[in-house]
Amino acid sequence: MRDFQEIKTHGHAVRVHVDPEPEREARPALWPTIGEYPIYDQFLYKTMTTDDERNRRFRAALAKLAPGRRVLDIGTGQDLLWARESLQAGARNALAVEVIDDAFHTAASNLAALDQPDRITLLHGESTTLQFAPKADVCVAEIIGSLAGAEGAAAVLTDARNRHLEPGGLVVPHRAATLAAAVRLSDLLPGQPIAFAESALPYLQSIFDWHGRPFDIRLRVENPHADALLSDGRPVELLEFNGDLRTEQRTTTRLAITRPGHVDGVLTWLNLWCLPDEEPLDALRMTTNWATIYFPLFDEPVPVAPGDVLELTVTATLSDDGIHPDYHLGATLQTADGGECYGSLASPHHGGPFRAHPIYQTLFPTA
Ligand SMILES: C[S@@+](CC[C@H](N)C(=O)[O-])C[C@H]1O[C@@H](n2cnc3c(N)ncnc32)[C@H](O)[C@@H]1O
Incomplete structure (x- = not known):
């Protein structure tokens, strides 16, 4: 080398x-x-979907907060991970948003292959510019960087709280x-x-x-x-x-x-x-x-x-x-x-x- x-x-x-x-x-x-650049590929998504330390924490939070609720998954990635996990935890439905073209298209074919695809609505674009209704009760967004705020979590989730979440709605992660x-x-x-x-x-x-x-x-x-x-x-x-x-x-x-x-x-x-x-x-x-x-x-x-x-x-x-x-x-x-x-x-x-x-x-x- x-x-x-x-x-x-x-x-x-x-x-x-x-x-x-x-x-x-x-x-x-x-x-x-x-993480703070729109260059995610299959390898990077896999490092996240196989991250047990991370995933068990998000799962535990969704098990507590998602049942019966409308969940918004910002940055769902190619695997629609937290939208799917929210439904498994008992969410009423999920809205999943992804900005990267390739990840969105892979997510769309993954969604079509699910048992009940109509329980997830998948949108292409940035959550900060998209408009949708009704508002969600819970927002899950794994847009956390190695430097915590580097992926824009503060701005994206401030916007989500203002425009996409019901008053009193909760965000995962918490802090x-x-x-x-x-x-x-x-x-x-x-x-x-x-x-x-x-x-x-x-x-x-x-x-x-x-x-x-x-x-x-x-x-x-x-x-x-x-x-x-x-x-x-x-x-x-x-x-x-x-x-x-x-x-x-x-x-x-x-x-x-x-x-x-x-x-x-x-x-x-x-x-x-x-x-x-x-x-x-x-x-x-x-x-x-x-x-x-x-x-x-x-x-x-x-x-x-x-x-x-x-x-x-x-x-x-x-x-x-x-x-x-x-x-x-x-x-x-x-x-x-x-x-x-x-x-x-x-x-x-x-x-x-x-x-x-x-x-x-x-x-x-x-x-
Ligand atoms: C760290 S990855 C997480 C992927 C998946 N949710 C997971 O936890 O395994 C972040 C994803 O969020 C997307 N993303 C970041 N900000 C976004 C926004 N404001 N709207 C839509 N997608 C966003 C990125 O393109 C990327 O696919």
């Missing part, structure tokens, strides 16, 4: 640093984030949060190059093709090394789908360094509650299709020791599509001897600079 491969997108030839080792179970791997901890990227991938997994390249290509040019895409780390966290993990984004749901938010938190090492960024991961009082799904500690996201903050790794604090501010604002958030991270590392070191990163959903941070110069070398 070669260490570098080239992808071509809209007239741009992009060299990509590729891990020469094939992906293996439990081996750390670097991917681009994927999602993104947690962050201080890390160094090379500790997450010990003994491995800072390079994309080869199997991620077609997705990188599809995302750049979709946008029209390359950009500094968020970095998804699969199976990060368990000992890499240098601080406690704290929430930096909170989405209360049945409460005060905000499409834009800003959180400042202090990450206490717990052991000596070097920090060059933060690792973030999802906590998800389908019902209010359950133990949340924790994407760092459980095996699930959600992975962790690494954000570079400092150009060089900075030495840290217990007693140091990384003050982190994460801001989510709506991108120009009005749905998907752009994130901005700002950090101040305060060392026990009174020193301070500043770092920041703009992480737009799409667009923005290419090769702005050194990590992206490593991943996309020019020569």
Whole structure:
């Protein structure tokens, strides 16, 4: 396997640093984030329909909330998963909405093959632009990202609550949060190059093709090394789908360094509650299709020791599509001897600079 491969997108030839080792179970791997782009394929849908940790939580919530109710499944995917599960749980009927053309057409043929296809109404398009009646009693929407809000859940579900749900209607999931901890990227991938997994390249290509040019895409780390966290993990984004749901938010938190090492960024991961009082799904500690996201903050790794604090501010604002958030991270590392070191990163959903941070110069070398 070669260490570098080239992808071509809209007239741009992009060299990509590729891990020469094939992906293996439990081996750390670097991917681009994927869930927030309309590039889902059969493989990605399968990783979700076979995610037991995720599915048992959604199933338990539907078993409680769906019986006798009208259910709206936003982002039903090719398998109509939650529309079908809602009916099995005793829902009166289900309305399923899917925006991706291929997924919608596959869902339509899957629907035709069901025993009672007329109990599900399938619509093609974005829930935010479609009009339908009557309103639903329950809305299920698995549009949750590895970075909780990245797939646009806040904007989509604010709209669903305003236009598609009966007053007092409920949303599944109930709550999602993104947690962050201080890390160094090379500790997450010990003994491995800072390079994309080869199997991620077609997705990188599809995302750049979709946008029209390359950009500094968020970095998804699969199976990060368990000992890499240098601080406690704290929430930096909170989405209360049945409460005060905000499409834009800003959180400042202090990450206490717990052991000596070097920090060059933060690792973030999802906590998800389908019902209010359950133990949340924790994407760092459980095996699930959600992975962790690494954000570079400092150009060089900075030495840290217990007693140091990384003050982190994460801001989510709506991108120009009005749905998907752009994130901005700002950090101040305060060392026990009174020193301070500043770092920041703009992480737009799409667009923005290419090769702005050194990590992206490593991943996309020019020569
Ligand atoms: C993470 S997948 C989940 C698929 C399936 N519901 C499952 O849980 O296995 C999200 C799906 O939602 C679709 N989607 C996202 N936002 C949507 C919206 N506002 N309206 C319709 N479909 C949407 C995406 O195209 C994608 O198929």
